[in-house]
Amino acid sequence: MAVESRERPDRGQTPGQTPNETVDVRLDHVTKSFDDVVAVDDVSLEIPHGSFFALLGPSGCGKTTTLRMIGGFEEPTDGAIYLGEEPVTGRPPYKRDVNTVFQSYALFPHLSILENIAFGLRRRGVRGKEVRGRVLDILRLVGLEGLERRKPRQLSGGQQQRVALARALVNKPRVLLLDEPLGALDLKLRKQMQLELKAIQHDVGITFIHVTHDQEEAMTMADRIAVMNQGHVEQLGPPDELYERPASAFVAGFLGVSNLLSGVVEDPDGVRLADGTLVQAQVDGKRGPVAAGVRPEKITLGESGGQNRLPGTIAETAYIGVATQFVVDTPAGTVHVFAQNIDSGKRIPVPGSNVTLSWSPESTFVVERGEEMSE
């Protein structure tokens, strides 16, 4: 399959904006409790048609439960779910125009690959030669032609994963649900499948909802990500927006590495840090105790990085080839810096040396102080 040409998906062109006007899935104040545990707490979402949507979060955040409610395997305790304009709350899975790729693949062990994929078609009354034709077409799409007579046990993990995908896609559902579909694959295969899945989604144009705990996977594949934590949606947006402007300390910490410096909002554009330094940032109307955040790669050793400055002492350095990581002790807290090794001759500061850190106000974000923060 030619995926190389699609390695750069065309996301980012329309950041923050829906790819299409029609909404495929809508969750309206959905809550799900198991006994006294609230798994999903008042979640409202709109998933536009044709998007690759990721539900991202740590285990137990409610992302899989949310997916299972869309699929019809769990019923919400409260709230409503719509597929397009149709309310589907209370409908069994076989009356919903969605298909699921399960984490365990859930291929029928007693049926051949052909019959596994044909299962959905036969339930829809497709008969005769058309079944075989459509199965063979979809097998070609996922790159498994010639394996239709095998049993699932005879296939490798990666091949089983593709069969599970084909079995769902062949029904041309309105929405495809993927529950950690790549979790069981090794790293190399996972990377390859991420790009393939993205390419397939691009080809078929079906809305994909993808549950994952792997932020890199979500960023690679999805054009919109909902970060979930403890049953809530913390933030929803395109990957670059989540990374550049995280809305909470949790999102900042979950997607990549962040330096979060405790402080208090002082004027409309500034945060006074614990040591008295004033950091310029877009405060967006927040008040009181906050944290000013900056990504490690946005900080420059020296004064050329921008108006925000912080003195410090280098505590540790780690040379990793493409870049050097520094841990810098500053009066406002420990700061991680990620400097690309562009100039070969450049001398790398050794631990113990005093440096000035600088970065621009544009790359500074302000979040409410979260429980995750140690300071």
Added chain:
Amino acid sequence: MTTAAETLARPARVGFASRAWRFVARHSLTVYALLAVAYLMLPIAIVILFSFNHPTGRFNYVWHKFTFDNWIHWNSVLGIQSALEKSLEIALLATFVATALGTLIALAIVRHRFVGRGATNVVVFLPMSTPEIVMGSSLLALFLNEQNTIQLGFWTIFIAHVMFIISFVVVTVKARLIGFDRHLEEAAMDLGANEWTTFQKVTLPLLAPAIIAAALLGFALSIDDFVITYLNAGPVQTFPIFVWGVARVAVPPQVNVVASAIFLVAIGLGLANVVWQYRAAKSTRGGT
């Protein structure tokens, strides 16, 4: 030269002792296993052998003459055919009903949380652990009542057999269900199958090996049951009861014929099952 001869001779002598020891060590397990198999098989072999005997008197204890007559005229003994038919009828019917009920009970116990689930789990095991004589007599006490509304006979035997077969079915099917991936059923429903189609196309085929094993076990238990059956049979004669009756006088060789036939059918089914499993394993695990 001499030293070389000595060194050659010595290992040969040591070699004999150790070779003998190695021979014993290697073959003692085989001998033991063969003896154990012989111990188990000898009585059956004798039963089969004497089904071909042409006894001189009433007693079929002494080998006299080889004949096929007993096999050809197997039903010439009064009552043997109807007893065998009765046994087969009860075994087939009881196995069918008990397998169906037992499978559903296993599904309920494994899949659902309900009041009395724990109790059901225990009660279902009771017939397996209760001595047959206790179960037989308590059933008899249940069936015998003042109004005499229940006539001992075919149906009381049937009820008793269903009761103890159910336990074995539940245990066998439950074991298979516990390792059952629920996502398979969810996947079927996800692909458009309603509850019944899902059961038919996914649940049942995957449970089939356990259900078939349970049914075979149940059939075997039913057809040779004596204690419980005898206590609740009333006037009905099943094959074991018939044998017990004639044994008080003299066992005709036709009993050996029927016993041998049952044994051969059982062996045949067992072999067929092995071949089928082997084929199934080959077709799924083979290839590349």
